[in-house]
Amino acid sequence: MSRNLVVLGGGESGVGTAILGQKQGYTVFLSDASKIKDPYKQTLSLHNIPFEDGGHTESKILIADIVMKSPGIPDTAPIIQKLRQRKIPVISEIEFTSTHSVSQTIGITGSNGKTTTTMLTHHLLANGGLNVGIGGNIGKSYALQVAESSYSSYVLELSSFQLDGIVNYAPHIAVITNISPDHLDRYEYKYEKYIEAKFRITMNQTEDDYLIYDADDEATANWFKSNTTRARLVPFSIKRTVEKGAYLKDGKSIIINIDDQVLIINTEYISLQGKHNYKNSMAAVIIAKLLKMDELSIRSSLKTFQGAEHRLERVLNIKGVEYINDSKATNVNSVFYALDSMNTPTVWIVGGVDKGNDYNEIRELVKEKVKAIVCLGTDNKKIIEFFGDVVEKITEVGNMVDAVNAAQGFAEAGETVLLSPACASFDLFKSYEDRGRQFKDAVRGLSE
Structure with missing residues (x-):
């Protein structure tokens, strides 16, 4: 007997999850309290996936074995409260998709810089010859790509809302670009709850995984004072020298040391200028080095990358x-x-x-x-x-x-x-x- 998957939210992540769920043999129903855009309605109809918009029919939702909640829906929504009371698992697209995929993932989160870092990382890896997709908060949903494509790796931009809904998901390489107060309205205006949400990215990582982080970031440093992760730590900094990881030297060169192999990149040859972009570049190059990308390819990719729309x-x-x-x-x-x-x-x-x-x-x-x-x-x-x-x-x-x-x-x-x-x-x-x-x-x- 097939299990019932209810998808809440008819946007990119919701529709992608519904398609993947159907492919995996679930009985799928999608519900959105708002109006679903016409292209998404057409896609659902094409796949014969039943859906509703403009409200939730509780009798169809509360029979779920598992619920995928779109990141825009807060935990305080009445339908979510009712599901929790009935002990029905409510997870994110990232959690659901990762359980149906054997591809390795690189998960990138942070208050700022995550879109640029995700795009730059994908650019470096794709140019380096890796069969890599890009998803999460950007482009086509991770779920849809797993349903329809066959990438060996995915670079995922992950918001705190997406990380709130993970249970077992563990990226092979995780990045926390930085942490500063944001979306506090979703975290009872408690900064520490938002910080905890970001660090969920590493909670299931093992000693074979990596956590790349900003060694200059105050909130990150404070978290490490009272918490640990099993992942191998790789810091980057523009303020001080780090032994293993990446740092800025004299404001002119980025030094990257991974597995005792040193790569030096003159900042003049990076298409994205500004200190924050040097940090984004450090994180992306560390990932490329960990995944054994060719140095010549890394250098040329840093030169040719075009930044994200709407970001400087x-x-x-x-x-x-x-x-x-x-x-x-x-x-x-x-x-x-x-x-x-x-x-x-x-x-x-x-x-x-x-x-x-x-x-x-x-x-x-x-x-x-x-x-x-x-x-x-x-x-x-x-x-x-x-x-x-x-x-x-x-x-x-x-x-x-x-x-x-x-x-x-x-x-x-x-x-x-x-x-x-x-x-x-x-x-x-x-x-x-x-x-x-x-x-x-x-x-x-x-x-x-």
Whole structure:
């Protein structure tokens, strides 16, 4: 008799899991409290997978043997509470898929840099000849790829929400890029709970696995004071020398020492510039070295890599003003990296849905780098109160076109307009991608 798999959420991870579940012989039912997008509905219909949207039919859900919950659904949702009361396992796509795949995985998490590190790692490994897929929080779902493809390895970008739902999943190589307060609204506003969620990535690793981490990161260092992992530790740092791992020397060279083999890479030859990107590059190169990629291939791949869309993405230079789209910066720590990499006076477009931001860590940077602030959100009070005595020019707008026009009014030749919101996008936009694309469209409109 086949087991009942209920999938909650009809997005990329949900639909992929439903297809994989059906292929593995489960009786599948998919339910979404919101409206499922038409392409996903068509895919489900094509595979004859029953589904519903706009609400949950409890009688069809509570008979599940196992439930896959999409990462966007919080544990506090009533349907999840009812499932837990009945002791029905609720897991993530990552957990479900890994139990039906023999491929090795590289799991990458962190508050910032995980998308860039995931993409760069995939670029290095694919160019090095590995049969490797990319998934998790990026591109096609991991589940769909396991159902339809035959990659020997996967590079997975993993959010804390996805890691909350793992039980036995263990990546062969895990990366924690860094940890800073983010999504605290999902963790009862307790930073330590969010940190614990990130470290779930290593909880099932063995002595044959690796954990790559930022040795400069305070939250990571604090976790290691009272916790351990069985994985082999490989640190990277831009502040100090490390014996085994990677570090920055004199600001000009990255030194990577893996298994007593040293690789030296001049930072000039890395396509992604900025200290945070040196860290992302270190993590990716360590992975490539652990998986025995050719050094020449690693060097050429670092040169040719194009960064992630919406992450410090250069849009246009108009009348000497550089416009940069950093819409993916949905927390304060991301903005810190963005502002830190600015070398000219900056007009900063900021705002959205505040997730419990503490702006203290960027106050001095804002004072040093920012000449004007354009607030783009439905509630800008906190930003105005915090930076009102630091930045002389602050204005509020209600849409992206007005934001870009206001920024253009403040910026002079030789300066930069930076969209780096520090907030979620759901007050005025569908997603951070929608926000970034609207910014790029508005900037292009200036040049027409």
